[in-house]
Amino acid sequence: MYYFDNAASTKPTQDILQTYMTVSEQFFANPSSVHSFGEKASQLLNQARQQVAEILRFDTSEIYFTSSGTESNNWVLTGITQALKERHPDKNRILISSIEHGSMTAQIERLVHQGFKVDLIPVTDQGLVDMDKFANLLDNDVLLVSTMAVNNEIGAKQPLIEMSVELMKYPTTAWHVDAVQATTSELATIHNNRIDLVTLSSHKFHAVRGAGVLAKRKRIASHPMIMGGGQESGQRSSTENLAAIVTMSKALRLVSEKQADTHERLEKYKQQIIEALKDNNWNIHTPKESSAHIICASYEGIPGEVLVHAFAEKDIFISTTSACSSRRRSAHATLRAMGIPDSISESAIRMSMGILTTQEEVDYLIKQIPHITNKF
């Protein structure tokens, strides 16, 4: 199997699964239990929190564990937005980039229903936040801005530094960055003090599924979305999923330590694959400013699903665009926001790599591209 669908989900490594087993077997007590066995579980949880904090350059007390990236993103637009509004009753606008993941955009209707004015931040034809338009949209009424670090459909690396310069002018506007696709090779982009909130998802960097992070600066007001036993400093209740959290912190350390190497390798692979696609008359939608691990391309006239199946016949697994929307045939939101007509985006596919991707796999993929293309 040649797996090029890492942006949808990555394979947990043997090492990670082993850690998962060990924690599940040896530290199965509830971290809230007062006995020493519970305390050991609690200590392990705190070590994981400390490690994630160091890698993200947040304070340990600013790291909250959730069940997924989607949950973290939902929390931002529910409890946190509500608390921000209570602190700044005069601010009523929310800016969300037009290329965000469904876990942000699906909530817009709820926000509007609550009385917020939500504007979508336009992107350029390269899929990057349009800085002029962003600057024009910003004013003192903006309560919250939410943007991605790396787009999940085309890999576009957003201009977070330029955005932070603009946002410095509005220190009381909260800024959330969905960094779910940044972990593979662009973790450094979120090392930025102006960013208030960061979302991560465990299964995008070879940890097991079921854990997410919301890093939240102390300065950001917050109410919980999920209430109950008062775990996570009262901000996210539920018995802590210790084994998933510990493996997530370990996987984040591994992916963090390998950033430079991964970036160099995958960037080389990306260029090789892009050249092969171009040689076979594919359109490339991934811009120059993009993460090393994602390639979005289209072959006009052939539906994306047909292309995916053609690759699968050669044991190569790719996506249409976002896995989350692929079964539902929703429009390719990012390509549409870039001004690409649906007639082209319907023929778009995404190839995505991870730290386990090898040159041999890439060579095989490249060798198959002309065979597959010639069928059409």
Added chain:
Amino acid sequence: MYYFDNAASTKPTQDILQTYMTVSEQFFANPSSVHSFGEKASQLLNQARQQVAEILRFDTSEIYFTSSGTESNNWVLTGITQALKERHPDKNRILISSIEHGSMTAQIERLVHQGFKVDLIPVTDQGLVDMDKFANLLDNDVLLVSTMAVNNEIGAKQPLIEMSVELMKYPTTAWHVDAVQATTSELATIHNNRIDLVTLSSHKFHAVRGAGVLAKRKRIASHPMIMGGGQESGQRSSTENLAAIVTMSKALRLVSEKQADTHERLEKYKQQIIEALKDNNWNIHTPKESSAHIICASYEGIPGEVLVHAFAEKDIFISTTSACSSRRRSAHATLRAMGIPDSISESAIRMSMGILTTQEEVDYLIKQIPHITNKF
């Protein structure tokens, strides 16, 4: 180690961990991915859903996977309550029993803030819903009733059959049952067509952590709490935690098949332990009508935490009462609702068993009870 804290969290069995490994390694694709590898993951998910549905006696389309019991309980009092209210704008009352888990009671303030009138259903001195008072509280304005099947602190088995008779008179009132503590030996109590919504939590029956169930009849209106990619029929977004879900369905099958045997064994152990505690002048708070796996007792004058540590010195792990509240020293909500003064409930502890508990472990516990008690 003698583990008597199964109501807080259970140990995943070797068999379950093995299944977890297999699914994580061999079915790591995103179930939403259109390729055959994603489809296989999706099929596995549907099989798990079917199995859970059969055991709970719901339709397959009525089973929703969440990340935990706490999440399921929060969903009931957010998106679902909101949708119920839209369908029945005239109904404005919510009844929650006075002995519910924190994941229900912590949300009451939010409900009141939204304009609902929330009443707590009183319990008897045995910790059982007071049927006369419950009947008096019910009227056509009640939108939702939420009660436990088995109480987490003392094990009291709620009169669900009697309650369903009362609730038959109000067919448009939704009824949610938190069955998190019912899985060990009281699963049959939720085989009741009048029950509209059921919450389960994976880690209470030897599955890994990070999965929960909300079973919801088709007749119940619903909005999602967590929005995004549209998973779980659009009702609970987030990439499905396949390995945790599959192991949960397997563990539920195992615990379901063993109900009769478990009930008989644990009921015997419970009586043996209760006798030993009584012989040593402990107060027993667990009523006759209780689940086989939970014992709540107190030893006057000695704080619960001190008692927990005294048992831990003998390598026996028990809780004060609910693990979720034990670190936070909150009052023992259930004992208080039963009318037991704080001076006694502060000396309360909970011993809880699971399907792995053996006669040898119980014999050891019983042997230690006089030694531990004599210290005080």
